[in-house]
Ligand SMILES: Nc1ncnc2c1ncn2[C@@H]1O[C@H](COP(=O)(O)OP(=O)(O)OP(=O)(O)O)[C@@H](O)[C@H]1O
């Protein structure tokens with residue numbers, strides 16, 4: 001599903017060069033649920049952006065579904081992302097004056113309007129949000145809002161969902177609900193890579209990858225959980 005080959009990312013700032021990723025090799029199989037952990041500044045967000053086709057590495061190759069994503073033009077890459085990858089960020093980025101259902105339907109890149117509404121409604125149902133469809137984001141709990149963000153990420157039937165600290169602002173109960181939302185996608189065959197500090201998602205994970213100073217601890221990160 002995802003293959004990082006010797007991926008490096010260097011940032012050049014006024015204070016000198018920062019090596020955010022240092023020749024990272026990582027293979028994520030289709031249907032795998034991978035948790036990424038590591039100290040602040042260890043390169044987790046950089047890794048996620050690079051593998052999601054949002055940040056061109058300084059060196060190495062990123063293959064998603066067999067496609068060399070940075071060999072595509074910017075336009076092709078944007079299209080590829082829209083068709084294959086869903087993103088969930090720490091902040092919900094919901095539109096405050098649209099209902100929950102509208103926020104999810106908004107993500108649609110294709111399809112007839114009626115189909116899109118039906119798909120959005122079905123996703124919300126799967127994540128236990130049907131009773132909240134017509135509410136505004138401000139009327140929801142933080143966990144519910146983030147489940148709306150997960151629904152939105154799933155709308156275009158991505159094969160891969162990337163989440164960067166999706167539960168960073170949530171208490172453990174709400175965090176568990178958000179990870180359950182990702183687990184629903186995973187159980188239907190989806191591939192998940194999630195950056196999280198906590199351990200709430202661990203029981204869903206097939207593998208935990210530890211980053212330190214832009215490198216994967218323990219070699220290739222192929223360490224399997226028991
Ligand atoms: N745009 C940028 N310009 C310069 N340096 C950057 C940039 N983005 C990230 N870095 C540096 O790269 C390193 C890795 O950053 P990254 O955001 O990937 O860390 P992280 O593991 O996600 O940390 P956190 O847990 O705090 O979110 C850090 O040293 C950071 O300062």
Ligand SMILES: [Mg+2]
Pocket residue numbers: 044045046
């Ligand atoms: Mg980060």
